[in-house]
Each structure stands twice: as structure tokens, then as C-alpha cells.
Amino acid sequence: MDSDLLESVLGLEEKFYHEGYQVGLADGARAGYTEGSVFAVEKGFAQALEVGKLYGKALVWNQRFASRTVDRSGSSSGTKPTLGGDDLPAIHTDLCYGMPEIRGESRVARNIQLLLGLVDPATLSLENTEDAVSDMEERLKGAQLKTKLIQRSLGESDDSPVSDASSSNRESRFQGDGSGSIEDISSMRIRH
Structure with a gap:
């Protein structure tokens, strides 16, 4: 009888370990799902916000390029300006007319059109699939x-x-050409 009592006492630690493991596993699954969902929403919002900013920049650049062919009254001088294709009309705003026009360089115009294609909200998939998420990340990197x-x-x-924490580094960040690349040596200090 004493041996049964001793074995049950010695087995308590193992029993409580397994019981605690099972409770922790169930609780972790619930907490992990909740934390994962919150993280997914935050990450998705940040990506959509960045795409929206880039799309806005692309629209303004395209309008500045298209404003060369439109006079201030809104009548075109031969061609109809577009925003990324023939099916989208140009936005006529006084703000874009007040900005410097973009020269008619074909490379810049082609890059603006490519950027518009990358961040066009109508072509972005908002599905929660692995392919859609990787496509969004690739298009965002390409657009950046x-x-x-x-x-x-x-x-x-x-x-x-720039946040307040990095505002002190703002001047040192823009001393070179701003690229931060290894070839940017203009921000290096000469030691004597």
C-alpha cells in the first residue's frame, strides 16, 4: 500500500505537467489566433496606406505631365491627357497647374505609367490568399x-x-545625395 501511495505522489508532477501543457496549448491557440488577426489587419492597413500614397503621387505626376497638353482653360491642344490609360480622364485641378510641369521625356512618362499600373487600386487583389498577399508585396516593392x-x-x-526621434539625424541623412548607398561618399567626414 505504501508503494502505491508513493507512486501516485511521484506521478503527480508528470500529471500536472501534461495537464498544464494541454491547457496552455488551448489558450495559446486562442491568443495566437487573436494576435495573428490583429497583426494581419495592421500589416494590411500599412500596405494599403503606402499603396494609396504612391498612387496619389503617381496621379499628381501624371497630371503634371498631362498639363503640358492642356491650357489653363481646360481645352486640350491636340491630345487628351489621361491617367494611366485611355479610359480614365485627366483630373483638372488648379493645384497641379501651379506645380512645375514635367518635361516630355519618354522615360519619365513611361515610368509614371508603370507606377500607375503597379498601384492602381482597381487591379489590386484584396483577397486573403497566399498568392494575393505575395502579389501585393511584390507590387508594393516595385512601386517604391x-x-x-x-x-x-x-x-x-x-x-x-520624419518622426521627432529621427529629426536630429535629418541633416546628416541629406548631406550626400540621399541614397544611403555605398557609393554615396559625399557625407563622409575627412579625417586629418
Whole structure:
């Protein structure tokens, strides 16, 4: 009888370990699903926000390019300006007319059209599938690169807001050409 009592006491630790493991596994599954859902919504919102910003930039650049063919009264001088295709009419705003026009370089115009194609909300899939998510990430990366290329070719800088923590680094960040690449040596200090 003493041996049965001793074995049951020695087996308590193993029993409580397995019981705690099962409870923790069930609780972790619930908490993980909730945290994963919140993370997915935050990540999806951040990507959609970035796509929206890039789409807005592309629309403004396209309008600045198209404003060369439209006079201030809104009548066209031969061709109809478009926003990414023949089916979308140009936006006539005084704000775009107040901005410097983009020269008629075919490379810049082609890059603007490619950027519009990458971030066009009508062509983006909002499904929660692995293929749709990877397509969105690839298109966003491509659009970010295209935006940098267009900004550099137009001589514009990225006017994204800088947080207070990095505002002290703002001057040092723009000392070179702003690329941050290894070839950008203009921001290096000469040691004597």
C-alpha cells in the first residue's frame, strides 16, 4: 500500500505537467489566433496606406505631365491627357497647374505609367490568399523603387514626415545625395 501511495505522489508532477501543457496549448491557440488577426489587419492597413500614397503621387505626376497638353482653360491642344490609360480622364485641378510641369521625356512618362499600373487600386487583389498577399508585396516593392527612380529623375526629394526621434539625424541623412548607398561618399567626414 505504501508503494502505491508513493507512486501516485511521484506521478503527480508528470500529471500536472501534461495537464498544464494541454491547457496552455488551448489558450495559446486562442491568443495566437487573436494576435495573428490583429497583426494581419495592421500589416494590411500599412500596405494599403503606402499603396494609396504612391498612387496619389503617381496621379499628381501624371497630371503634371498631362498639363503640358492642356491650357489653363481646360481645352486640350491636340491630345487628351489621361491617367494611366485611355479610359480614365485627366483630373483638372488648379493645384497641379501651379506645380512645375514635367518635361516630355519618354522615360519619365513611361515610368509614371508603370507606377500607375503597379498601384492602381482597381487591379489590386484584396483577397486573403497566399498568392494575393505575395502579389501585393511584390507590387508594393516595385512601386517604391519606381517612385524613387521618378523622384531622382525629376530632382525631387521624398517629403515623407520624419518622426521627432529621427529629426536630429535629418541633416546628416541629406548631406550626400540621399541614397544611403555605398557609393554615396559625399557625407563622409575627412579625417586629418
